Amino acid sequence: MAAGNLSLSEKYRPRMFRDFIGKADAVRYLSTQVQESRGRSVLLHGPMGCGKSSLGEVYAAGLLCTAATERPCRLESCPSCSALMYGTHLNLAHFEYGRTSDEEFADRINADVRSETFGNGHFVVLIDRAELLSNQAFDILHGQMKRPSERVTFILCAIDKDAISREASALFYPLAVRPPGFLEAIEYVNSISSREGMLLDAESAEVLADLGRSSFVELGLTLEVLSANGEITASAILDYYVSGEAAAYVDLVAQGAPFEEQLSLLEGWQCPESEKIRRTGEYLSRLFDVRHGVSFASLRQLGREAKFSGAISRHSDMLRQHPRALANRMLQIWDPEPFAGPTTLLRKASEFDALFRSAAPGVKNPDVTIAGWQAADRRTRDYRAAEARESKAPAPSQAETATEVTSLTLDEAKKLWHGASFMVQVYGALLNTRIEIRHGSFVPRPAKRPEQVVTDFLRELRIFVNRVKVDANAELHTIYVHRTDKNGGLVTMIFAHLPSCKRNVSGWIQAFFCRRASAASVHEALSVDAVDESESFERHLKLIRSACTGLMPIKPEHQVFLRRTRIPAMQCRPLGPKRTPQRVGLSRWIDSEAQAVASEDLQVLHVLEDPTADACSGWEMKEFAYRKRIVDERLRLEAAAQERIDAGITLAAVKVQWRNSRALREVGRPGFS
Structure with a gap:
């Protein structure tokens, strides 16, 4: 397992040119630019997770390092490398994921590009996910590139090279950064497993390298998950990539089982409809990779695993007829959608069944086959029509929602309280920030559903905080609760531990939403109450109590919770009808999985499970x-x-x-x- 809060790919992220596995051409070119103090501006392009950002960061560090020999030296005694380590280097302008306003981009480019304060005389502008920059931002960049100040280097990292302005990209030296090859993936897997003390034989390393070499990140994550689950064997790796409930469902459809039987199996999954759709699509994409993307050695291993051999043979029969078109259509059917309700799942299952029926070989009775196709087509049309009616249905009236659950359940409240308690036990971190998002007040309304906006926001907030936090070991932790206002609009309350940062996080939060709605509506829709990280335990208690005020004081079991946590009954109010799949949530470092991992060192304590303990004593x-x-x-x-x-x-x-x-x-x- 990775130490602390880092994934394995982050823990072993390259810090010097010699740390890179593969990438020989790009490393040779960039290291030569550094050693000869040239600093040519470059465009690093390639798929996500293949090392573009790492290369860009090492190149920037090398240009700024003042060491006489190997650069970057990464020594704390080097003023430049030390400043880079703590994110305080004045000669580096790093734009995170290209998500910045045109005004901020113009101001920083124009103001900073002529600043040569210390270091090796270079000023470096590093732009990650550069394809997300607007056309106006590219015009600004193009203007600076045509009139560059002396010793200024621009480094662009982009997934899609074609998304970069043609005029701007012509000024950069292009370097393709490709995913790891088979031998590079084996070297990477063996390197990490050796450092982490994982037992991995040659055959297992080969199978993992074949199946996971879409990116270094994928390889590291697979190692981390399999290590936590026990031994890393070839069988376990195959099981991870090609098994589970989704495999059983796809096999059932491929065998031509009745549609009712297929639905019965889907209904047995203990997860929301959206998760069923995601799992099926993910399984199919991995299955195709296994069948058509692995080496002969791994295919021999697959052949020794009877259950996988049978599954691959069955699906390969289908793929051999129209391999590319059929595979694309399968993945298209199971592509996740903004809103997935019960009818959405039924419609997708019907389309999937019809696709297999139309592609099935060995037709013996054409009349029966055609009748089956027609019935499946009618069924799919009916589901699609019902789905359309659901999307246009008016919001339920007050009378209709009277029987809906309008309060937190006791389990939800305990989940919130224990998550906040765990955060203090393990990280010594206290809640210090409250963010409220009134989704119905945004003008125009975001294209995505509110819960998806929240997911995007929390993900990008974490990325931003990781870039600007003062303490490299500190972490952002969040707890959220969804409620419904009197007009039926969704309101999200986020309670967070926000570590000390070198930049204004509240301003970044405002800017995030201003890029999606008008500034005037954001002022009405968003409120941020952020305080210094050193706030007291009383502030922490106040915030977690606010998160739990959705309980109902009239329920005896809720009364016990309120009394033990000292939440005044008069502060409680209904949350309104449940409008999202999950009403409450915890960020990944404090959720149930994180608590299970922490219990390997010392059992995590849940104070509400002990009726004699004081829940608020600190x-x-x-x-x-x-x-x-x-x-x-x-x-x-x-x-x-x-x-x-x-x-x-x-x-x-x-x-x-x-x-x-x-x-x-x-x-x-x-x-x-």
Whole structure:
């Protein structure tokens, strides 16, 4: 598992040119530019997760480094590399993902591009996801490129090279950054598994390299997930890529089972309709990659796995008839949609069944076959018409919604409270920020559904905070609650721990929504109450109590919760009808999965499960201090193991011993005291 909050791909992100695996041509060109102090402006282009941003960052660091030999040196004694490490270098302008207003872009380009304050005499402008810049921004960039100040280097990283203005791209030296090849993927997998003490044999490494080499990020994530689940074997890797409920469903359809039987299987999945659609589409895309993208060695391994061999053979029969068109149509059917309700799932399942029926080989009775096609076509048309009526249906009246659940459930409230408590126990972080989004007040209304806007916002907020936070080890944590206002509009309340940052986060939040709606409507729709990170535990309690005010004081079980958490009953109010699949949510570092991982060091405590404990005493702070000593000891043992000659074996033994000794670590912990 990755240490701290970093994924494996981030933990082992290249920091110097020699750290890159593959990319020989690009590394050779950029390192030569650095060593000869030229600094040619470049356009790095290629798929996501293949190393463009890492190359751009190392190139920028090399141009700014003042070392006499290898650059970048990445030494803390180097003023330039030290400033880059803490994100404070005055000669680097880094635009995150190209998402910035044209005004800000113009101001920073025009003002900063002539600033040569310290370092190696260079000023570097690094633009990630450059294809997202507007045409006006490209015109500004083109103007600067035609009249460059001396020793100014522009680095553009883009997924889609063709999205870059032709006039602007002509001024950059293009460097293609491709996904890892088979041998490069094996080298990357073996490198990470060795450093992490994972036991991985040659055959397993080959299978993983074949199936996951769409990007380095995919390879690292797969290793992380499989390691957490147990041994990393060829069988486990295949199971990860080509199995599960989606596999059973697709097999059932391919076998020509009755449509009612197919629906029965789908209804048995314990997840929302949107998740069923996502899982099926993901399985199909991975299945096609397995069948048509792997090496002969891995196909031999697949052949030894009977269940996969049968599945691939069945689907290959279909693909051989019209391989590209049929595969594209399958993926198109199961492509996620902005809103997926029960009828959407039925319509997609009907289209999928009809597609298999039309492609099925060996037709013996044409009349029966044609009748089946016609029936499937009528069924799909009916579902599509019902889906259209649902999308145009008026909002339910007050009488119709009277029986809907209008309050938090006790489980939802406990999820929120325990998530906030876990945040303090494990990270020592306190809630300090409240953001309220009134989606119905935006003009014009965003094209995406409100819950999707929230998802995009929280994702991009995390990216921004990671770029500008003062403490590299600090993390953004968020808790959200959806409620419905009196007009039926959705309101999202977000409660967050926002670490100290070098830039104005409130201003960034305003700018994010101003790019999607008018500034006047954003003023009405958005409120941000952010305070300094050092705010007190009382502020933390106030915010988590606000998140839980959707309980109903008239319910006895809710009364117990309110009394123990000291939430005044008069502050509680209904949240309104449930309009989203999930009414509450926790960010990934404090959710149930994160709590399970943290319990490997020390069992996470849930205060509401102990009827005698004081939920508001601040006991979590003592737990954090105790847990920190435990985690520091584990890291010390792992670091010592990694220095040995037999690092992989020793580290694996250390991890086994650590798991087996958890009971000893429970002795003497402060608990709820």
